[in-house]
Amino acid sequence: xxxxxxxTFVEVADAGGVTPASRRLGISxxxxxRRLVRLEAELSVQLLARTTRGAALTEAGATFREYAARVVxxxxxxxxxxxxxxxxxxxxxxxxxxxxxxxxxxxVLADMAARHPELHIHSCxxxxxxxxxxxxxxxxxxxxxxxxxNLIARRIGPLTEDMWRRRPISRxxxxxxxxxxx
Amino acid sequence: xxxxxxxTFVEVADAGGVTPASRRLGISxxxxxRRLVRLEAELSVQLLARTTRGAALTEAGATFREYAARVVxxxxxxxxxxxxxxxxxxxxxxxxxxxxxxxxxxxVLADMAARHPELHIHSCxxxxxxxxxxxxxxxxxxxxxxxxxNLIARRIGPLTEDMWRRRPISRxxxxxxxxxxx
DNA sequence: CGCCATTACGCCTATCGTAATCATA
DNA sequence: TATGATTACGATAGGCGTAATGGCG
Numbered sequence: 001x002x003x004x005x006x007x008t009f010v011e012v013a014d015a016g017g018v019t020p021a022s023r024r025l026g027i028s029x030x031x032x033x034r035r036l037v038r039l040e041a042e043l044s045v046q047l048l049a050r051t052t053r054g055a056a057l058t059e060a061g062a063t064f065r066e067y068a069a070r071v072v073x074x075x076x077x078x079x080x081x082x083x084x085x086x087x088x089x090x091x092x093x094x095x096x097x098x099x100x101x102x103x104x105x106x107x108v109l110a111d112m113a114a115r116h117p118e119l120h121i122h123s124c125x126x127x128x129x130x131x132x133x134x135x136x137x138x139x140x141x142x143x144x145x146x147x148x149x150n151l152i153a154r155r156i157g158p159l160t161e162d163m164w165r166r167r168p169i170s171r172x173x174x175x176x177x178x179x180x181x182x
Numbered sequence: 183x184x185x186x187x188x189x190t191f192v193e194v195a196d197a198g199g200v201t202p203a204s205r206r207l208g209i210s211x212x213x214x215x216r217r218l219v220r221l222e223a224e225l226s227v228q229l230l231a232r233t234t235r236g237a238a239l240t241e242a243g244a245t246f247r248e249y250a251a252r253v254v255x256x257x258x259x260x261x262x263x264x265x266x267x268x269x270x271x272x273x274x275x276x277x278x279x280x281x282x283x284x285x286x287x288x289x290v291l292a293d294m295a296a297r298h299p300e301l302h303i304h305s306c307x308x309x310x311x312x313x314x315x316x317x318x319x320x321x322x323x324x325x326x327x328x329x330x331x332n333l334i335a336r337r338i339g340p341l342t343e344d345m346w347r348r349r350p351i352s353r354x355x356x357x358x359x360x361x362x363x364x
Numbered sequence: 365c366g367c368c369a370t371t372a373c374g375c376c377t378a379t380c381g382t383a384a385t386c387a388t389a
Numbered sequence: 390t391a392t393g394a395t396t397a398c399g400a401t402a403g404g405c406g407t408a409a410t411g412g413c414g
Contacts, residue, residue: 001257003183019393028381033395045264052388052393059272059320060264067260071253075183078249082227082242118226200369210406215370234368234413371410378403385396 001042003075006068008035009047013065017054026093026122088116094123096141101125105141183224185257188250190217191229195247199236270298276305277322283307287323 012021012032022029040047047061057065096105102125113121124130130140146153194203194214204211222229229243239247278287284307295303306319323338 001185082246
């Protein structure tokens with residue numbers, strides 16, 4: 001049994017469906033679906049009642065979710081405890097605008113990845129205004145004004161006069177809670 | 183990360199070497215060795231100090247063993263809890279026709295509940311054609327012909343001549359897809 | 365030398381994303 | 390029709406045991 005299967009199951013249970021979970025986990029829907037099938041096969045128990053519109057926990061699934069969530073967090077703690085600190089490590093998921101990321105941001109990421117071998121950077125370039133929470137990003141690069149939100153923003157580039165004249169930039173952008181996963 | 187890797191690691195730590203652990207686990211020595219290598223690679227930490235004569239826990243290994251052992255036993259408990267394994271346990275939600283359930287079906291359920299103390303039976307008698315999925319039922323008793331569906335049906339009562347003459351009863355009723363749950 | 369851990373080798377299965385399929389609101 | 394779950398498919402990677410290799414009593 002794979003820990004990632006457990007993590008996937010918990011994520012699907014929390015997200016309420018395969019598709020949102022796949023976004024938050026950063027893997028394809030097919031893999032999420034197959035991990036669930038595999039997990040249920042290993043247990044010979046149906047954990048999720050899947051409709052075409054989402055997934056709901058079964059009786060057994062609700063029970064198993066408790067254990068799975070505990071095990072997953074135990075493992076995360078164990079990793080963190082055992083690994084000596086100091087070096088940047090883990091997976092960082094970052095989103096950037098398609099019109100800006102590949103040219104300006106990618107080189108910085110490449111350099112960062114080169115300097116921290118244990119750091120795995122997942123970058124996604126899109127002009128869609130991604131929802132950091134539901135899609136599981138750790139942070140995003142934005143250009144321009146930001147709507148008010150309960151996210152944490154930090155300015156990393158200069159303010160142009162044009163930007164400034166309209167109204168001060170919001171300080172809110174980024175991930176709430178859980179800034180860095182193991 | 184594979185749970186079996188954790189189990190293997192704990193076994194090696196307890197047995198004091200790869201060879202005895204491989205016998206207790208019933209797999210080849212090479213697999214035990216490779217599982218350890220993989221686990222250490224995933225954690226970027228050496229867990230076991232291997233000499234040619236056996237293996238001893240490192241500092242990090244001793245710490246991780248605690249977590250690993252706990253996780254493995256958690257999973258074992260979870261399996262056991264989720265799998266009915268002989269005794270029926272949990273909550274079963276049943277729907278039955280109002281014109282049939284209270285008289286014919288209720289006594290059976292009462293007997294069943296008496297024989298399985300851990301089994302909580304929620305029964306609902308109605309003549310409405312309930313939607314098993316959206317209303318969260320595990321199964322339903324139906325009388326007569328069934329429309330085609332992707333549910334799983336099992337005949338539990340005799341076919342009357344009257345039924346038979348029209349057309350064979352559908353086999354579909356119960357849970358969607360995934361035919362057999364636990 | 366003998367015992368134990370590791371690794372090279374070959375077969376086979378599993379994994380993964382993409383894209384097609386299917387079902388439902 | 391739009392959204393979401395499953396599955397067919399091909400390429401790649403990984404699991405597995407057997408047997409060969411290497412180190413320490």
